[in-house]
Amino acid sequence: MTKVQNTGWRRNRVMVFDTTLRDGTQREGVTLTSEDKARIARELDALGVDYIEAGFPASNPKDLEFFEGFDAGELKNARLVAFTRARRPNARAEDDPAVTLLTGLSAPVACIVAKSWKMHVEKVLRTTVEENLASVRDTVEYLAGAGKEVIFDAEHYFDGFRDDPDHALSVLRAAAEAGATTLVLCDTNGGTLPTELRETVERTVEEFREMPGVEVGIHTHNDSGCAVANALVAVEAGATHVQGTVNGVGERCGNCDLVPVIANLQLKMDEPVRAGENLERLTEVSNYISELMNLTPDAHRPFVGRSAFAHKGGLHVDGISKDPSTYEHVAPEAVGNTRRTPVGELSGKNSVRAKAEELGIEAKDEMAVLMEIKKKEHEGYHYEAADASLALLISRTAGEDRPLFELESFRIISEKRARGETTTEATIKLLVDGERVISTAEGNGPVNALDRALRAAIEQHYPELSEIHLSNYKVRILDEHRATEATTRVLIDSTDGRRVWGAVGVGENIIEASWQALVDGLEYGARTSEAAAGKAASRSK
């Protein structure tokens, strides 16, 4: 059988549809502000995904706020997608606010979910098969008529197909005939295994082969541990649209992780995707999104984890030194990751040199810097998001330590009375330019009070600090099982309105860790403020 010629909507390459901001937020414990969503959307757009599904505005006021505040035209690569359900049984699409709401949004794409498993139609929706088909037809027609590109998510497609293939196909056909351009087969419960999934996709693709302008897509979940493999197998079976989330975040066991999907399609399956053109950014994007979602990045993630190219066994380290392909399935640089070995520091030295150059400073002894970084990382420091602390570490290792002041002591007092608010004040004593200063400030937490007292103490000597303020404060508990005795890592971002830089502090005491990051952030800001005054911000968050 020959492949049907691509016409109209049929694409030459697989489309990557990211739903981190919609299905991904179903993960327990994840909540994103509109601003977080905008930052993630820009990051995904820069990576080159084809669609960004950013929420379900009819069900969630925060999602609506995002769609109303974010201009879809701002995206350079991706099309913005708003999600909704098909109209309610026995109603009209034009009277259903969950449907009509989408017409007023700037998002050019509507993703409509409806049921394709008869049991669901009857037991959950409590309607008839005919009314369900009518609901699909009406809703797709209405939104396509309003100028939207319509993607159709067939919920429980694989369970529905197992139960009654003709019924499942009839739901897809209703959507396609009404104007949907992509029919997405959803393994909603995540229980389907690769072989059955492949056969079902093949039969479905075959069914729509002769219908121009209609693509088949795949949406998998990881309840059987096969989400990524299922997506790849579906592409082999003819699907040309893959839905998933960055890092596989999602309800229960998560959605299909787009990170390995993109890497496998691009590097191994001869199925180039647009995001594959920026593959060397994959590790950064994965880490950045983890950070914004406040999820500890799993070190063992395929392709992008910190341990994904770490070689522990002696035999492996030996093999790698002879030829990296002996123990690496792809080159770590291809996905923006780095090889780590207990002994092989050559690549490390290069990175230090590159980093120093990037920061505009000189690394006199890369080896000494590397040793210091390794020691610090062992203690729990992490420099990926802490450029300022890394720059200061490189300078200090080169003997160029120029602290802003000399600390004598500080003291923080937090007090609470019955039913009263907790109040906090900090007093700091230090020497700056030979002068002893004592300063006290109140704050709405210990770190805030300390920050205010420190600035009050030294701002007279460093007027440039008045332009600098903290833009982000993150706390991560390492060794969480040690509870309140665990080590704490604090990341503080500072900005002068043009640039943003990060600093890190680590300690058993959160106050100590925060103090280190505060001081690094201010020192870096003061030292670079003159040099930086000319430079524009490289990234505008």
Add this chain to the structure above:
Amino acid sequence: MTKVQNTGWRRNRVMVFDTTLRDGTQREGVTLTSEDKARIARELDALGVDYIEAGFPASNPKDLEFFEGFDAGELKNARLVAFTRARRPNARAEDDPAVTLLTGLSAPVACIVAKSWKMHVEKVLRTTVEENLASVRDTVEYLAGAGKEVIFDAEHYFDGFRDDPDHALSVLRAAAEAGATTLVLCDTNGGTLPTELRETVERTVEEFREMPGVEVGIHTHNDSGCAVANALVAVEAGATHVQGTVNGVGERCGNCDLVPVIANLQLKMDEPVRAGENLERLTEVSNYISELMNLTPDAHRPFVGRSAFAHKGGLHVDGISKDPSTYEHVAPEAVGNTRRTPVGELSGKNSVRAKAEELGIEAKDEMAVLMEIKKKEHEGYHYEAADASLALLISRTAGEDRPLFELESFRIISEKRARGETTTEATIKLLVDGERVISTAEGNGPVNALDRALRAAIEQHYPELSEIHLSNYKVRILDEHRATEATTRVLIDSTDGRRVWGAVGVGENIIEASWQALVDGLEYGARTSEAAAGKAASRSK
């Protein structure tokens, strides 16, 4: 073609080969004592795995110590396996201590690894193909002759087969003819995708179909995100032996996770395995092994994660209440897990009722509870991971507030001197059972000091609290862009050794937020300890 009749060594069912204690310990940061290994081996044996590979005694003195101290006869179900490599080139097996060492151990099974990729033979081993074959033959013959069951691990089999199928097969044939009973195809670099893997396994199985007493096995790694799917696909292609680790621990991106493999084989693939007879112990075994390896269990693990059957979306909660199969691929009880319906911003009255039932309390007015939850969530509270705070909220809304004590005041002081550590102490004044108590304690951070002072103050009145300790402490800064002035959410998990419960606190001041979570955690623990005390621990270890 008809299936060859099982004779001699050919088995009727798939064998599960666990290598948590050998390949699993290659994971960065994992070290196990001999005692830990013995406990894990007994747990795996009770689960019913067929083989337990417990180490590489010739390369690791601690592994040798384990094999010398542990009697293989103690295992009721599993056969104990010692791992080694084939003899060195141009030497004799009987002169190679890495080989001969195994003959003196009680482990009845030897697993021998050798190279099957020509590039490796030449580049890494630096020998000839003929000498490599001789090494395989000699080593297998020697150990089989010494009475061991010999399992042969063909390293880099899939890369080797891609490069030169005849060569890869010749290595297997050498092992089989010398007496190996299982030929294990290893995807050492973890880069092979399901379709290629299936074809290679099929061709290999076909090759040994006529050789009685020889089985084909599979050993996969997760570098492409497909380890579990690859193992399942291999079984469909004729493999009857699956190697992997519990929770997928292993080097880089980990080994194949045996937990979903066992569950999928047993529940979905009509391939019953012995461990499948104890499937309801799967969650417990997975958690227990995480605990012993000191790894935080991933809540999103297929089948056994804490979130694997957690339903957040309101539509899903509604569906589940009508029929669990609407949103669950298998019944959670089948694998010893439980359904959870976290109450989040997306859910409704059904979830509150389900939650109250789950917690064994009565929600008198679900609507009032829901309003209170919504109000709290707007302030930044989050109850999904805070069962204890939610239960207390439901009780309090029903007018059943029973606080443990009445706070008068607390004060926390943190101090730092130049180059000194930060020290922290907390003083608390409160009324408990009408008695006024003042208590001071030191801690390695403000929250730790406060926790200690509070316990010291009330433990005399609530002796049951001595059994409760904090097991996890998480801090999330909301509105991060407000930096140290932002709102803070604190989650604290507590445990009495049998149960784990979460509590939440929110405030602009991290001390205030932590205080709320500490108090909720203790109050819930005290209020439920009597009810819980009656229940015996389901496990005595």
